[in-house]
Amino acid sequence: xxxxxxxxxxxxxxxxxxxxxxxxxxxxxxxxxxxxxxxxxxxxxxxxxxxxxxxxxxxxxxxxxxxxxxxxxxxxxxxxxxxxxxxxxxxxxxxxxxxxxxxxxxxxxxxxxxxxxxxxxxxxxxxxxxxxxxxxxxxxxxxxxxxxxxxxxxxxxxxxxxxxxxxxxxxxxxxxxxxxxxxxxxxxxxxxxxxxxxxxxxxxxxxxxxxxxxxxxxxxxxxxxxxxxxxxxxxxxxxxxxxxxxxxxxxxxxxxxxxxxxxxxxxxxxxxxxxxxxxxxxxxxxxxxxxxxxxxxxxxxxxxxxxxxxxxxxxxxxxxxxxxxxxxxxxxxxxxxxxxxxxxxxxxxxxxxxxxxxxxx
Amino acid sequence: xxxxxxxxxxxxxxxxxxxxxxxxxxxxxxxxxxxxxxxxxxxxxxxxxxxxxxxxxxxxxxxxxxxxxxxxxxxxxxxxxxxxxxxxxxxxxxxxxxxxxxxxxxxxxxxxxxxxxxxxxxxxxxxxxxxxxxxxxxxxxxxxxxxxxxxxxxxxxxxxxxxxxxxxxxxxxxxxxxxxxxxxxxxxxxxxxxxxxxxxxxxxxxxxxxxxxxxxxxxxxxxxxxxxxxxxxxxxxxx
Numbered sequence: 233x234x235x236x237x238x239x240x241x242x243x244x245x246x247x248x249x250x251x252x253x254x255x256x257x258x259x260x261x262x263x264x265x266x267x268x269x270x271x272x273x274x275x276x277x278x279x280x281x282x283x284x285x286x287x288x289x290x291x292x293x294x295x296x297x298x299x300x301x302x303x304x305x306x307x308x309x310x311x312x313x314x315x316x317x318x319x320x321x322x323x324x325x326x327x328x329x330x331x332x333x334x335x336x337x338x339x340x341x342x343x344x345x346x347x348x349x350x351x352x353x354x355x356x357x358x359x360x361x362x363x364x365x366x367x368x369x370x371x372x373x374x375x376x377x378x379x380x381x382x383x384x385x386x387x388x389x390x391x392x393x394x395x396x397x398x399x400x401x402x403x404x405x406x407x408x409x410x411x412x413x414x415x416x417x418x419x420x421x422x423x424x425x426x427x428x429x430x431x432x433x434x435x436x437x438x439x440x441x442x443x444x445x446x447x448x449x450x451x452x453x454x455x456x457x458x459x460x461x462x463x464x465x466x467x468x469x470x471x472x473x474x475x476x477x478x479x480x481x482x483x484x485x486x487x488x489x490x491x492x493x494x495x496x497x498x499x500x501x502x503x504x505x506x507x508x509x510x511x512x513x514x515x516x517x518x519x520x521x522x523x524x525x526x527x528x529x530x531x532x533x534x535x536x537x538x539x540x541x542x543x544x545x546x547x548x549x550x551x552x553x554x555x556x557x558x559x560x561x562x563x564x565x566x567x568x569x570x571x572x573x574x575x576x577x578x579x580x581x582x583x584x585x586x587x588x589x590x591x592x593x
Numbered sequence: 594x595x596x597x598x599x600x601x602x603x604x605x606x607x608x609x610x611x612x613x614x615x616x617x618x619x620x621x622x623x624x625x626x627x628x629x630x631x632x633x634x635x636x637x638x639x640x641x642x643x644x645x646x647x648x649x650x651x652x653x654x655x656x657x658x659x660x661x662x663x664x665x666x667x668x669x670x671x672x673x674x675x676x677x678x679x680x681x682x683x684x685x686x687x688x689x690x691x692x693x694x695x696x697x698x699x700x701x702x703x704x705x706x707x708x709x710x711x712x713x714x715x716x717x718x719x720x721x722x723x724x725x726x727x728x729x730x731x732x733x734x735x736x737x738x739x740x741x742x743x744x745x746x747x748x749x750x751x752x753x754x755x756x757x758x759x760x761x762x763x764x765x766x767x768x769x770x771x772x773x774x775x776x777x778x779x780x781x782x783x784x785x786x787x788x789x790x791x792x793x794x795x796x797x798x799x800x801x802x803x804x805x806x807x808x809x810x811x812x813x814x815x816x817x818x819x820x821x822x823x824x825x826x827x828x829x830x831x832x
Contacts, residue, residue, distance in 0.1 A: 521732030522707025570784025
């Protein structure tokens with residue numbers, strides 16, 4: 233890790249062009265180094281956060297125009313007004329980008345410091361945007377496409393959004409222009425793992441027949457519309473687990489039929505023969521538990537809504553496992569006796585994982 | 594969609610489902626120390642894996658070599674041996690594992706089986722602690738799925754050996770204290786299983802039924818067979 237002095241130097245390089253003349257001496261390298269020392273050694277700010285804290289302190293004390301400062305700090309920018317960056321690729325925190333998107337919806341700002349907030353989308357996906365009042369941004373409207381030039385990507389707990397600042401240019405596109413975004417896509421998630429469970433209300437189900445109601449009918453009743461006949465449907469609520477994450481996945485009728493090879497008519501016959509709905513879910517469990525699948529689709533709350541499903545078979549290892557095994561062992565720097573031992577009892581009882589580098593750092 | 598909306602709202606109160614760890618038999622059979630992270634009677638029980646990670650649920654695969662009813666005349670209790678490249682999983686299913694029991698009864702060994710279940714410990718008559726699996730669900734699988742499992746279990750085992758000390762320091766310290774070693778040995782076990790997978794790759798074409806039988810017998814002979822169902826008392830550690 234760099235020394236505090238080095239940090240002071242690099243911060244000085246960032247700040248120098250933005251310091252008003254009367255502050256230049258006040259914030260020279262020595263002064264910054266003293267500030268770092270005070271933050272870290274006197275006020276116990278964690279070393280990893282010292283740089284941002286000191287920088288924030290100086291920006292505020294001096295009253296530097298932060299938008300201009302950050303604009304100068306960007307080392308790269310992706311997307312141009314002619315070739316905007318797809319929203320799905322806005323995944324680098326603090327990156328300046330130019331994007332073109334339609335305003336999907338505007339939300340009520342929860343604080344007066346926010347001018348507008350909402351959701352924008354292009355073919356590749358959707359992102360939250362925030363326009364802060366202090367940047368004095370122009371108003372944008374729902375259902376209109378804009379090119380957002382020089383906006384900044386922000387990451388918060390794994391979710392991305394874009395921030396419109398005073399340096400941003402917002403160009404409106406007429407509703408009949410070629411730039412208009414017609415289809416707004418959704419972000420999809422891919423997950424590969426073992427099919428470890430089927431949850432309740434899977435298999436052959438009945439949905440409420442009231443219009444606009446998709447609730448599952450249990451015991452002949454819809455929780456909203458009371459006693460209804462209901463219409464048959466097929467679905468699976470599954471758990472697909474890769475040993476790190478147990479992800480709940482919703483297979484609607486189409487993908488359920490695809491993955492089980494049983495269609496709605498056949499499922500109805502199965503249920504009629506057995507005088508029991510649950511045979512369908514049992515049958516699905518028999519067919520699927522233990523198998524390995526790759527699923528893809530958008531996340532809806534806790535569920536991944538499966539749009540694509542594929543079983544991971546030998547096809548994942550077309551030339552056998554040799555190459556994959558060599559790669560995996562190399563990744564963990566392993567070349568111990570486990571590869572040559574005739575029996576598991578012959579293996580040494582310990583392994584210096586960290587000196588040997590197994591997964592070290 | 595109305596249904597998924599209502600589910601995601603409930604989601605906040607539903608505890609996250611416990612992940613099914615991918616663990617070889619050699620490791621799960623050494624995971625004799627159990628603990629809870631809260632006083633609540635219904636709180637999940639974990640075993641401390643020797644590689645330093647806790648497990649409430651596992652997903653394992655192997656070859657079923659034997660299904661035996663060890664219950665009483667009026668109460669079925671099945672003991673199933675499932676063999677992976679490193680040892681034997683002991684799977685016990687009784688009346689409370691109705692679904693799994695139904696499927697296990699139909700199995701004609703040898704067959705490849707996936708078992709999703711909970712590790713449990715019990716004390717044998719001679720005071721040893723053994724580990725068994727209580728199945729939540731089982732599924733017959735083909736060899737390619739079983740092979741992928743061996744590969745993935747090796748990957749996760751190597752990951753645990755490399756990262757548990759940082760990722761789950763409390764359980765890692767606990768495991769070291771309980772088992773007297775740091776579990777790094779399981780890197781060798783993972784490599785051993787991978788080598789076994791490669792050997793199987795080559796041999797698969799020439800292996801006839803007789804040699805499979807022989808290998809199964811060998812593997813079986815290694816696991817020793819103890820009965821008894823006295824559950825071990827769990828210890829409590831703060832999360």
